[in-house]
Amino acid sequence: MRNLTLSLLAVVLIATIGLGWMFDGIYAQYLTQYSDQEQQQSTTAQQDAISVLEQVGTHLAVTLSALDNRQEFIDKWPNEGTLSLHLQPLTNFPLPQALLDDLTAGQPLLLETDDSIALHFYLARTDELLVLTTLPHTGNQGNSLLPVFLTSLFYLAVLLLMLLWLYPLAKRLMTLRQAAQSFGEGNLNQRIDVGSISYIRDLELEFNRMAQRIDDLVTDIKLLSSAVSHDLRTPLARIRFGIDTIQEEDDPVLRKRFEQRISDNVDEMVDLVESLLSYARLDQTLITLNKAPVDFIALLNTCINNKSQDDIELTLQVPKQQVMVDGEFSYLMVLMSNLLQNAYQYCDSQIQVTVVEQGSNIIVTVSDDGQGIAIEQREQIMKPFIRGQGSEKKVKGYGMGLAIVKRIVEWHHGNITIDNSASLHGAQFSITLPKAKV
Numbered sequence: 001m002r003n004l005t006l007s008l009l010a011v012v013l014i015a016t017i018g019l020g021w022m023f024d025g026i027y028a029q030y031l032t033q034y035s036d037q038e039q040q041q042s043t044t045a046q047q048d049a050i051s052v053l054e055q056v057g058t059h060l061a062v063t064l065s066a067l068d069n070r071q072e073f074i075d076k077w078p079n080e081g082t083l084s085l086h087l088q089p090l091t092n093f094p095l096p097q098a099l100l101d102d103l104t105a106g107q108p109l110l111l112e113t114d115d116s117i118a119l120h121f122y123l124a125r126t127d128e129l130l131v132l133t134t135l136p137h138t139g140n141q142g143n144s145l146l147p148v149f150l151t152s153l154f155y156l157a158v159l160l161l162m163l164l165w166l167y168p169l170a171k172r173l174m175t176l177r178q179a180a181q182s183f184g185e186g187n188l189n190q191r192i193d194v195g196s197i198s199y200i201r202d203l204e205l206e207f208n209r210m211a212q213r214i215d216d217l218v219t220d221i222k223l224l225s226s227a228v229s230h231d232l233r234t235p236l237a238r239i240r241f242g243i244d245t246i247q248e249e250d251d252p253v254l255r256k257r258f259e260q261r262i263s264d265n266v267d268e269m270v271d272l273v274e275s276l277l278s279y280a281r282l283d284q285t286l287i288t289l290n291k292a293p294v295d296f297i298a299l300l301n302t303c304i305n306n307k308s309q310d311d312i313e314l315t316l317q318v319p320k321q322q323v324m325v326d327g328e329f330s331y332l333m334v335l336m337s338n339l340l341q342n343a344y345q346y347c348d349s350q351i352q353v354t355v356v357e358q359g360s361n362i363i364v365t366v367s368d369d370g371q372g373i374a375i376e377q378r379e380q381i382m383k384p385f386i387r388g389q390g391s392e393k394k395v396k397g398y399g400m401g402l403a404i405v406k407r408i409v410e411w412h413h414g415n416i417t418i419d420n421s422a423s424l425h426g427a428q429f430s431i432t433l434p435k436a437k438v
Helices: 002-065 070-076 097-104 146-184 201-248 252-283 296-307 329-346 401-411
Strands: 083-089 109-112 117-123 128-134 292-295 313-317 324-327 350-358 361-368 415-420 427-434
Touching (some): 002 117, 002 128, 070 083, 097 109, 097 117, 146 201, 292 296, 292 329, 296 313, 296 329, 296 350, 296 361, 324 329, 324 427, 329 350, 329 361, 329 401, 401 415, 401 427
Parallel strands (some): 313 350
Antiparallel strands (some): 083 128, 109 117, 117 128, 361 427
């Protein structure tokens, strides 16, 4: 989920900061150019308007100077428009002397505020001022919709960016949903094709691991139930037959013989149950597997000494230096014991064991000169209760040894492969295990 969080954070930052900065830059550039043009146009228009007002005011001042009913004229002037007139005594209008001299000399006086522009004309006959007041020039307001347009464009870009981010996420979630639904309907082979770039890559990988784990467990249960029903039925039938025979037999010697057969069948059933329990216990050691550096050469020599047989020649090739493996000693012991036991059971006369170091791993190879394992059987032979063709009568067992080996290798994050030995021409098992960091 880390990719999902990082990508969401990146999209939010790009959408809020990147797009905002971009649109702010566009608006600022446009506003600068527009303001320069607007200021030039506004200045020119205002100068033209003032020039016209000066001419109008001059004519009105001359006209009002000759009238006796000036106030009546002013009162009839329509002040509701943009241009208004009123008279003001000069004595109520304090001015610096320089401006007062210019005004009395006939020069109009312009005073401008934020709310209005006022032109003052001197009426010498009555020592009054004619004041023409008009609204200031506001300029062109054609750009008033630009902020609204840019804001709308910003939100549209953010929405588009979020949709572009959400589409692959929604697509992967739909794929995960369909895979989970198909898996729930019984298609245990359903898996998700995990792409190199995916917001929920970790979730998809965990789903595939879960699906594989469930598939393995279901397969094991099927194999176990099938094998148990088969392998338990035979000794149970023999026990029942032996009990019936003992009830009808009076000869002590024959009764003793039948009792021994019943005991042997019980022992066979006990061995089967112990094999099942040994395999089942491997599933319970995942959280309690206590790994530590293990001297693998010493462990291997111990296993060979315990399994050695006089009529079988075993050749051992190992490095001269110490080889340490990261694992749990007891289960590594079981692993090598099962591999050697399998080799002793199926070889003719020779076994070869080699250990080589390869980077951060070691490779353990156990080969024999038996008949080998066919390619089509190599994957199946690693499952519980599956035995090689033709071995059922030759070797006694339940087909659990290699299944236990595979499970132990998986818990140690290793790998196992089956080939034909180039030198002995029998089966060859290669185990890869991680070296300990000493």
